[in-house]
Amino acid sequence: MSRNVLGVYNLTEASFSQGARLTLVDGPLELGWRHSGLTSDFIAEAMALPFFGSRALHTNIRHNIGYLSNELIENAVKFRQPGKIVIEACVVDATFLMRVRNKINAETSGKFQEILINMLSVDPGELLIRQIEANAVSDSGGSGLGLLTLLADYDARMSWEFETSNDDRVRLTTTASLALPLTSNG
Numbered sequence: 001m002s003r004n005v006l007g008v009y010n011l012t013e014a015s016f017s018q019g020a021r022l023t024l025v026d027g028p029l030e031l032g033w034r035h036s037g038l039t040s041d042f043i044a045e046a047m048a049l050p051f052f053g054s055r056a057l058h059t060n061i062r063h064n065i066g067y068l069s070n071e072l073i074e075n076a077v078k079f080r081q082p083g084k085i086v087i088e089a090c091v092v093d094a095t096f097l098m099r100v101r102n103k104i105n106a107e108t109s110g111k112f113q114e115i116l117i118n119m120l121s122v123d124p125g126e127l128l129i130r131q132i133e134a135n136a137v138s139d140s141g142g143s144g145l146g147l148l149t150l151l152a153d154y155d156a157r158m159s160w161e162f163e164t165s166n167d168d169r170v171r172l173t174t175t176a177s178l179a180l181p182l183t184s185n186g
Helices: 009-013 033-051 055-079 106-120 124-136 146-153
Strands: 002-007 020-024 085-092 095-105 157-164 169-179
Touching (some): 002 106, 033 055, 033 085, 055 085, 055 095, 055 146, 055 169, 106 146, 106 157, 106 169, 124 146
Antiparallel strands (some): 002 157, 020 085, 095 169, 157 169
């Protein structure tokens, strides 16, 4: 088994012992986009509860957690091989942490690692602007903006761990951290 980590390496060691763990499993209805939205809304609401004392702060934190959660879960659903998706989330020291594990095929893994290497080698804000411009003149329908927005606009810290085995399946573990504002401007 080989292991490759891209991004913020120490995030792979983050503890989720104080958080929530959800598992999405294939079933008769199959995992789809609606599961991403429902699951990310649930995570955002649950993780933002401690900040309910300030309506503006709670709304801001719920939005930030919801956006990050939705992006990670959507990617897991979109690019996964059949099987479960394991999601862990917690808030520790004013930081939201989330980990998503799923299986992808070797071809998808290779392409994704190339994208990440390119993405992590330049300023995310600059790359986000270039991607927005490229999407404006392209008919491809692909966006590629979610992870870039998290890195550039939300200052998310992220890691991607690829673990390969002898078959065509690669276990992808995506971990993200997001500093939560402790005051509100509203």
